[in-house]
Structure formats: structure tokens, C-alpha cells
Amino acid sequence: MTASSLPLKGKNILVPRSKGQAQSFSELVEKYGGSPVEIPLLAFRPAKSPELHAMINQLHAYDWIIFTSSITVETFLSFLHHSNREHMPKIAAIGKKTESYLLTKGFQVDFTPKEFVAEGFVEEFKPYVKKGMKVLIPKGNLARNYIAAQLSNYGAVIDEAIIYETFFPEDSRELIKDKLANSQLDILTFTSPSTIDHLMAVVEENNLYEKVEACIIGCIGPVTKERIESYGLKVDVAPDVYTVHHMIKSTIDYLENEYRRAL
Incomplete structure (x- = not known):
């Protein structure tokens, strides 16, 4: 060069x-x-998330799970027992890096928006939202609740779980x-x-x-x-x-x- x-x-x-x-x-x-x-x-460390374990045991009841980053995927999978993998709902991923990480772990990604921000995701995901559908959003302690709030407005039932903490x-x-x-x-x-x-x-x-x-x-x-x-x-x-x-x-x-x- x-x-x-x-x-x-x-x-x-x-x-x-x-x-x-x-x-x-x-x-x-x-x-x-x-x-x-x-x-x-x-830096990131897993959070104590007792509610997440209950949600994982009910994975089959969710229609979608939304991952907003690769660190969210990595941390979520650390909580996931191998037997739970077959009960995963449809997966939405924000960002190519998040999508790639899921694919390398053997998961199918059903939706990736063209825009890698929450606002763009909501706009593009809107056609998939049905009233009463259940959505799980694992997240960090500093993450915004924009996606959850907007999808709730469209009639989805949202469960959010803080699974990691961000620190300096x-x-x-x-x-x-x-x-x-x-x-x-x-x-x-x-x-x-x-x-x-x-x-x-x-x-x-x-x-x-x-x-x-x-x-x-x-x-x-x-x-x-x-x-x-x-x-x-x-x-x-x-x-x-x-x-x-x-x-x-x-x-x-x-x-x-x-x-x-x-x-």
C-alpha cells in the first residue's frame, strides 16, 4: 500500500x-x-435477572425476540440452556454485526432492518406487528425503551429484561x-x-x-x-x-x- x-x-x-x-x-x-x-x-457484565429465567422457560410463548446488539445476543445465550434453543421464537436483529453473530451461533434471523437504529427498526417492523403478539426484548441497563413503547402502541405485548450492565x-x-x-x-x-x-x-x-x-x-x-x-x-x-x-x-x-x- x-x-x-x-x-x-x-x-x-x-x-x-x-x-x-x-x-x-x-x-x-x-x-x-x-x-x-x-x-x-x-464494558459489560451480566446482570442479575431472575425474571429472565422465567421468560426463557416460556420462550415458546413468544412470537418474536428482538436483539439490538451482539453483546445482547452473547449475554442472552449465556443464560440459555441448550434445551431452550429449539423453542426460540422468530428473531429480529438490529445491525449486520448482530445478525452475523446470531448466524454464527446457528440461529435463523427472520428480520433485519435497513436502518440500524431503533426508530428505523420500528418503522420497518411495523407490518409484522399483530395485536396481542408477544415480544421479548433483552437489553442493557442503559438502553432506551423506544422500541418497547412504540410496539406497545401498535398492540404488541412486550416483555423487557435487563440482562447486562454497562460500566466504565x-x-x-x-x-x-x-x-x-x-x-x-x-x-x-x-x-x-x-x-x-x-x-x-x-x-x-x-x-x-x-x-x-x-x-x-x-x-x-x-x-x-x-x-x-x-x-x-x-x-x-x-x-x-x-x-x-x-x-x-x-x-x-x-x-x-x-x-x-x-x-
Whole structure:
């Protein structure tokens, strides 16, 4: 790959994911010459969910189960006994990554929306909703209840179960503080509202707002963009397709446009 095809060369790019989840993101950054800086801005742990066990025992009674992320699938399957797999209802998955993860685990995915956000999902899923149909939505403790509320309005009977908790790893606090304080991050990427909330907690504690302002900021999805802007920050990169790949490509386009403007 030539130097001209390494548009991220010399750029330190925040990869806000844990080691296990960061690999494909980091490889994409490296492919274009950038230096990934892996600092997980959120981590997950299974929640105590006694109601989930009762729901799992009644899986056959549900018409649909909706998975909004691969971490939701992974955590749900950790609760699922092998004998329950044959009783799975129809499966809806938001996002290609969620769908792919389900397929690798041997499940059939019956519905995937074109848009990878809750609002788009509801709009596209509407024709499948029948009055009185039962839907199970496993979720994290910080997840919105938009899907449940909207589908309930259309007559579905919704059961939500919090199956994992999101938290900010302590090690990441010091890492973020040091990298920002020493201007060692050029591009910040955010994949959810929680990631920006956690980073900004460190920023506000250590008076590092100007350091963040000096960075290029990219994000996935309108909800994340709105949260970033609520802190008074400008979002430079927000692709129409809500994937890491498109965020990186859009970042490259942004840098090239900035370079042309500087000429």
C-alpha cells in the first residue's frame, strides 16, 4: 500500500472498545495507516435477572425476540440452556454485526432492518406487528425503551429484561486522562451515547475540554451525535450508514477535504 493510500498516517485514533471487541476496528485503522489507541470507554457484565429465567422457560410463548446488539445476543445465550434453543421464537436483529453473530451461533434471523437504529427498526417492523403478539426484548441497563413503547402502541405485548450492565472500567479513566492531557489523540470515535458520557466525565473532572475540542470527532448514529452535541462539541464525522467501516471511510473523506481546503 503506497503512502498516498494511507490517509490516516500519523493519526492517533481512539478505539473505544475492549481488547476482545477492538480487533476489527483497530485493523481497519491500521489498514489506512493510522495508529489505534484502544481504550474501552464501556464494558459489560451480566446482570442479575431472575425474571429472565422465567421468560426463557416460556420462550415458546413468544412470537418474536428482538436483539439490538451482539453483546445482547452473547449475554442472552449465556443464560440459555441448550434445551431452550429449539423453542426460540422468530428473531429480529438490529445491525449486520448482530445478525452475523446470531448466524454464527446457528440461529435463523427472520428480520433485519435497513436502518440500524431503533426508530428505523420500528418503522420497518411495523407490518409484522399483530395485536396481542408477544415480544421479548433483552437489553442493557442503559438502553432506551423506544422500541418497547412504540410496539406497545401498535398492540404488541412486550416483555423487557435487563440482562447486562454497562460500566466504565477504572483503568480507562487514567488512560483517557493521560492521552488527552498530553495531546496524544487526534481523532475521537464514539459508538454510543455511553461512550461520550464516560469520556466527558473524565474531561470535566480534569478540565480537559479544550483538548477534546482540538480533536476530530466522529460517531455512529443520530442518538450518539445528539449526545456529543449536548456537551457543546462539534461532530465532524457522522456517516449515513451506522457502522465502524463507514465512520472510518467518512473520517478519511473529512481529512481529504480539509487538506484540499488548506491548499
